[in-house]
Amino acid sequence: MRFVTAPPLLMISVEEATRLVAATIRPLSVEYLSLPLAAGRILREDLQADRDFPPFNRVAMDGIALRFGALESGQTEFRIESTQFAGQPPTPLQDLAAAVEIMTGAALPEGVDTVIRYEDLTFRTDDAGQRYATVQVLPPRRGHNVHTRAADRRQGDLLVPAGTRLEPAEVAVAATIGAATVAVTRRPRVAVVSTGDELVPITEKPAAHQIRRSNALMLQAAAWQTGAEADTFHFDDDPEALRQGLPALLSGYDAVVLSGGVSKGKADFLPETLRELGVEQIFHEVQQRPGKPFWFGQQPGGAVVFALPGNPVSTFVNFYRYARPWLLAAQQPEAPETLGTTAASGGPVAAVLTEYVQFRPRLTHFLLVRLEHGPDGRLRATPERAGGSGDMASLLTSAGFLELPPEQEQFPAGSVLPAWRFR
Amino acid sequence: MRFVTAPPLLMISVEEATRLVAATIRPLSVEYLSLPLAAGRILREDLQADRDFPPFNRVAMDGIALRFGALESGQTEFRIESTQFAGQPPTPLQDLAAAVEIMTGAALPEGVDTVIRYEDLTFRTDDAGQRYATVQVLPPRRGHNVHTRAADRRQGDLLVPAGTRLEPAEVAVAATIGAATVAVTRRPRVAVVSTGDELVPITEKPAAHQIRRSNALMLQAAAWQTGAEADTFHFDDDPEALRQGLPALLSGYDAVVLSGGVSKGKADFLPETLRELGVEQIFHEVQQRPGKPFWFGQQPGGAVVFALPGNPVSTFVNFYRYARPWLLAAQQPEAPETLGTTAASGGPVAAVLTEYVQFRPRLTHFLLVRLEHGPDGRLRATPERAGGSGDMASLLTSAGFLELPPEQEQFPAGSVLPAWRFR
Structure with a gap:
């Protein structure tokens, strides 16, 4: 039994703690997933345009396609020479004074350059069944209602750089370029460990002096929000239980997040036990409230260890201040200088x-x-x-x-x- | 084949469209999940405090517990009568001039009211092995470093009302009160349907006039972000294919989200086909850009149908403006007046x-x-x-x-x- 009295305070600053936590990051490995399953993950390859965006002169409204030059020369009525649906190969205009009835999404045929939408047209059919359209509202310019090939991006352009989270817009672009399988960061693996003899399982009725285990479930839910897998464990305030149970967690997970056992109390042997197990202490105690007793270390070749104080607010705040940014940054292709420099990185x-x-x-x-x-x-x-x-x-x-x-x-x-x- | 010319415009406003979309909401049914699995879901029962918060006078620092009155009378050295760890039943103080060495999380024993932390103490041990603590820094008040029973919440208090999303803090509170199984809203079921003959699967190389299907995967990923299950389907621009395929979706899902086929083009028979299938049209065309041709309806006793225009930006924006708030609101215990009144509701x-x-x-x-x-x-x-x-x-x-x-x-x-x- 160790009796601790007031030790000299050699606490580090929050900035220094943040930098030291960041310095432990080694980017997590890559896995290859089919596109729907990759949604929400961090991309580990650059996505480039396989074709121009759009890949052809794309009709943007339903109506007729014609030569702008014909309108400029005063022509307003146009014979409908053919009809072109989206998905059909375009047929070039034969009679340059005619028009092609055409649908949104179609590739503009050769010979025409401008689209007039139905709302700005009237139609008539002659006795032979031939249809004609009359332009009621002149278009403002050549190319009106045509989404010009390569207007948005060119073939080979970088569309989505590695390190981007695959949100719905990125999923859409990946689909468009045919990235049916993409390289993404595997999920971080987190072991959440609660300690404390006063804690009983949530399915039990605690005695008057006991409480239920809540920190572990809280931390698990918070870890899940970073995209991590997270399992929960509980150890009593017993160094032997920790010595038996922790090694498998230190080698099997990327991060071990503990709550409780790091203060100056008689039952707070966690830092000592961790050191005995070979975990390198990086710091203990930070100039902050809540969370002064925060202990941080790393198993060489294994997990980082966030040993957070056990008071719920302290546990929670320090998870969001240090562990969550670590879990987000470890999914990036490159290790960061420090943590939490953007809202996206926590x-x-x-x-x-x-x-x-x-x-x-x-x-x-x-x-x-x-x-x-x-x-x-x-x-x-x-x-x-x-x-x-x-x-x-x-x-x-x-x-x-x-x-x-x-x-x-x-x-x-x-x-x-x-x-x-x-x- | 129907030829559509400019019809009278009877478009409704965005506000009216929003109200009409909201009016279709019937709260989704409840399911019972174990607590970790319920993380992220919407709670469908009130969570009340089963005990006071904290449930006992909880020691907030490691140190000694004593009577504040003894300090007021000038006493500074205290014999350590016993030691109390967290999780141990408290033993009342016998000698009112003595103190209990005590750890964070312990229940304060009877007879003491104030805790002095180790940092503010010195210790000595006499020849008989009896330990004594001397208070170096006087506490500012009776009850210092004690988290008083019921200070935060009282037994029976409403902690988390139905309708709240179970984020990590709510998970922690649910665990603390022993809510090992909770009532939550089941996941919404969304069928995402793309239409358009110009679309090829993402695993295929499109011809010059074709593009790959991207809207469906985009909408699926966006639906997932609301907590929904989402499956994707594709139909060619063929009324018969839609008549064959849509009925199962209209009866098997809560919402069917289509992209494309709702403009005025010749291939845009979707509104007509939906009406033929018994889907009640609620509105078609909204005074907005992009997304004017947005069609909305509901199968009596079945799915709501968001038929969005097929241009990707239009599809995307209208999903976030109407469908996402619908999917979030349908998970609430009560149907809303309108959509998106708070950021949490999309x-x-x-x-x-x-x-x-x-x-x-x-x-x-x-x-x-x-x-x-x-x-x-x-x-x-x-x-x-x-x-x-x-x-x-x-x-x-x-x-x-x-x-x-x-x-x-x-x-x-x-x-x-x-x-x-x-x-």
Whole structure:
């Protein structure tokens, strides 16, 4: 049994912690998936245009195709020489004074250059059954209602660079170029571990002094939101149980996220046990609240270990501040300099504080806030009245946290600060 | 073969279309899932506190627990009477001048009311092995470092109302109250149907006048993002093929989303075919660009039908404007008055236009924009230079669209307008 008294504080800053966490990232390996299954994943190859966009002079409205020059010379009535549907090979216009009735999506035939939509035409049929169209509204220019070949992109153009998430628009473009199978990052594998003898399974009724395990399920759901696979585990506050159970997790997962067991308490032997198991400690304790006891390390050749404090708000905030950006960045083709530099990589956006806030300790303060887009287009952050880092219910009504820098004590209403969103 | 000439325009407004789409919503049925599997779903029962939050006077720091009154009377050294770990039943203090060494998460024993953390203590051990702690930093108040029972919520309090999405924080709270199985909305079932003879499968090399099917995969990926199951189908431009294939979709899915076949072209028999199949037309044509030919209907007792124009930008924008909010609202416990009233329901947020825009036609204009959070906390919308509704590549660089109202032609830089996000 180890008795710990107040040690010298050698805490690192939030910025340094962020940089050290980022430095452990090695891009996850690639897998090849059929296009629908790749939706939501990070692309690991460049997608280039296999043809021009559009690949032919594409008719953009239903109507008739004709020569603009004929209109310029005063002609308004046109004999319908042929009809062309989308998907049919185009037949060149024979009589340059005639027109082709034509449908949206068709390839414009040779000899015509402009499309007049039905709404701007009248039709008549002569006794021989020949149809004629009269142009009622003149088009503004040659090429009207024609989406010109290569107007948007040229064959060989880079369309979607590696590192892009395959959202619906990227899926559409991949389909268009025939990328039926694409290279994407495999899912990160996360082991979520809760510790603490006071915790009982969620299916059990806790005794008066016990609570149910909630952090593990919370972290699992949060990991899933990054695209990761996540399994949950629980260990009692017993070094031997950890020594038995952790090695398989350290070698089988990309990241092990623990909650609890990293404070200065008598039952907090987790850092020591991790070191015994060969996990290299990268830092322990960060100049922040909540989450000062955050311990971070890496098993050589194995998982990184985010050992987060066990208070629910602390666990939650530190997951979103460090682990989520790590899981997003590890899916990118290249390791980043630091974490969370963009909202897409799990980073913050600027928000306007709506009330005066004071925070005295020289720590970075993660302040739970409600977030709303004001009618002026500004993202407004209102501090949540939370009961401290044990107040799990305060997470229900907040949407993120502001990061208040340590060198400042007073934050007037109207201050613009980084807001990390978790919903 | 039907020849359509310019019909009288009886288009409805975007607002009216939105209201009519919303009016078809009947909340989807409930299913019961184990908690991890329910993550991301919409809750269909209220979650109430089964106990107080916290359920006991919870120790918030590692250290010693003592009577604040003893400190007030000048006592600074305390004999350690016992040690209490988290998860152990609390043992009442016997000697009111002594203290309990205690760990975070433990239930505070009777007789003590205040916790002094290790950092504010020194320890000594006498010859008999008895330990004593001396308080170096006095606590500011009785109850310091104790998270008082019921401080956050009381037993019976409503924690998470029905209709809330089970994000990680809600999962944590559900776990804490022992909601191992929860009632949630089943996934919406969406059939995505592409039409058009010009379309070939993505695994095939298209002829010069053909393109690959991309809309269906795009819509499938977009439907997945609402929590729906989505299957894709393709029909040629042939009324008979539609008459054969559509009935099973109309009865087997909640929503059928079609792209193409709703314009005025000769091959656009979809509205007629749908009516023949018994689908009630609710509207056809909306005062909007892109997407004027949008057709909407409902099979009595069956699916709603979103028949979207086939140009990719038009398909995409109209899915996000109408179908996505429908799919989100149908997962709620109660049918809404209209769609997209909040960002969480797929609706817009206010954004600031960065450039002057002019749009003359008396139509609601959906303008593709890039979106960025400015350093002042404002969401800034910059028009994307798109090549019209056929320019699929413009979807790659835009993040949403502004909704420009029809009664206005000029939109100065700085205008605040509703922005519908698709990424």
